[in-house]
Amino acid sequence: MSVPKIFEGGYTPVKLSKLLLSCVLIIVLLIPLAACGQKDNLTKVTVGEVTHSLFYAPLYVASSEGFFKDEGLDVNIKPTWGGDKTMTALLSDGIDIGLVGSETSIYVYAQGTRDPIINFAQLTQTDGTFLVSRKAVENFSWQDLKGSTFLGQRKGGMPQMVGEFVLKNHGIDPQKDLKLIQNIDFANIANAFASGTGDYVQLFEPTASIFEKEGKGHIVASFGKESGLVPYTSFMSKQSFIKNNKETVEKFTRAIYRAQQWVDSHSAKEIAASIKSQFKDTPADISETVIARYKEQGSYATNPILDEKEWANLQNIMKESGELPKEVDYKTLVNTKIANSVSK
Template sequence: MTRLRLAFLSALLLLVLVGCGDKELQSVKVGEVTRSIFYAPLYAAIEKDYFEKHGLQIELTTIPGGDKTMTALLSDGIDIALIGAETSVYVDGQHPNDPIVNFAQLTQTDGTFLVARDQNSEFSWDALKGSTFLGQRVGGMPQMAGEFVLKKNGINPQQDLTLIQNIDFANIANAFASGTGDYVQLFEPTASIFEQKGIGKIVASFGEELGAIPYTGFMTKESTLKADDFITNFTKALYEAQQWVYEAPAKDVAQAISPYFEDTDLALIEQVVERYRAQKSYAENPVIDEDEFQNLLDVMTEAGTLDHDVQYSKLVNRSIADEVVK
């Protein structure tokens, strides 16, 4: 009897262990507005299995354009959107039945750099006066932040230079490479690639000039936030990746995220990671700070795109991030 009982218990234990090993992961659809080394902690969280550790399987889709990414979220095409926080402000002004809520921050500075075509002259902001500046889309955070920085340095974007804003985001770099503009506002790694190829020279960082701001973050519908605890697990995984991205050697970070940039040299990815880490562009934790959010609203106000009162407590739920960081 004893042997039979032991055999039964052993078989039962084996079934339990197998069952645990085969535990099904919860699928979460995430839409990113673009593919960028600026988003390194997200890719690291996927590749280092932080999401899997917390029971999640991420289905990542790149949906070019903030409006398209938000449409996908509103229509339930995705569960979570990685997009500029200003987009949630625009949607809030339309009074949706199911509000959009920001719950975690990914980047905390502007991620663009000023690239000059003339690589020989000494740079000063005054040099932009009378030049042709190839900017970003009207109403988008890169353009609003860019204009804010120009004004901070005594440049009136509408009067002191020729501002080109009618080129699609995906074609801005090609336009500059083809000879349009004296200056251009670019994300990495394009800015560094242009410098390597002799097309232009990085002369200033909009991130360093602008300071801390919730530039890009994760948002979802209020109903999703209330209905399912996967948002908590998502935030836990993100926070672990954010810590790892700052603690690990830049080379290891570059190696981890390299599958997302197959056409980019590994050494260049490492260089860009170092640059973004040095200016603290990657958020060190998922908490969206109220003062930083106010900086975002100040930028939008200066750009003339904020047309209604915005309540931080309505657009940001920081309770999950606060608990995760604790």
């Protein structure tokens, strides 16, 4: 019986088997390397978020559901802890994109800059804070705050401005009708209230719901429902970055829009499960409660378009609080071309 040509030259069936096994091993080893190479081909984008909150659920959904990766982006999200620090990081190129209140772009512009900060995509469209009372209150009325000690937010920030705006709309003068405390750092406000400071406090979630669950306070009103639509937190970047990285910004905005639509069409339980890894220390029931509350009051924008009416409301709130340095035209600091394009 003649030996097939494939076995000629010393290649016995045993040797061929070893050769084939070696080839398989080489292929198996090369697969992870190929995957690493694909990841390296992703465009890296660093996003600085003003704080880490369930209020920004669509951002985390864009990551957890793979929408950023689908667009060829490797997005690194890191907290920058405060509007001023977020702007500093953005202006110094420490981050590419900032997620922060739109009022910060007005502050920077008013100080004078050749490379203004441009709002290109909106994430939340209402205030995200709630009024928490130390004592249970039946049939709450905003007039109950008169004569009380109110633990508010940092002066000049959106929470504080919206808070005062809402109080004034209910006929309450924040400076005369109550004792207003605003000298406590954002990160310590909840602890101050828990320690006994104030009759009422303005809190973000999930702290407000956690306090309610633990009996430390009672949610009696929503500042988001009271203040109307406003560009509370938006994605923004330097004008030069948007100009030089138009495709990247467009891909980023498209991923955010997909996430906004996903959040709008899924339940609070599904959303909480999707972003669970971002909030490991928050009980699942609290996450679901918070997300359901934000969905119910329309806090999550369903598209990234920041419209002119919202911009006008923002400046009106700033003006009422005495924090608007100058009127800024909508088109000067808002770019909706990309948001409009990806939303079609």
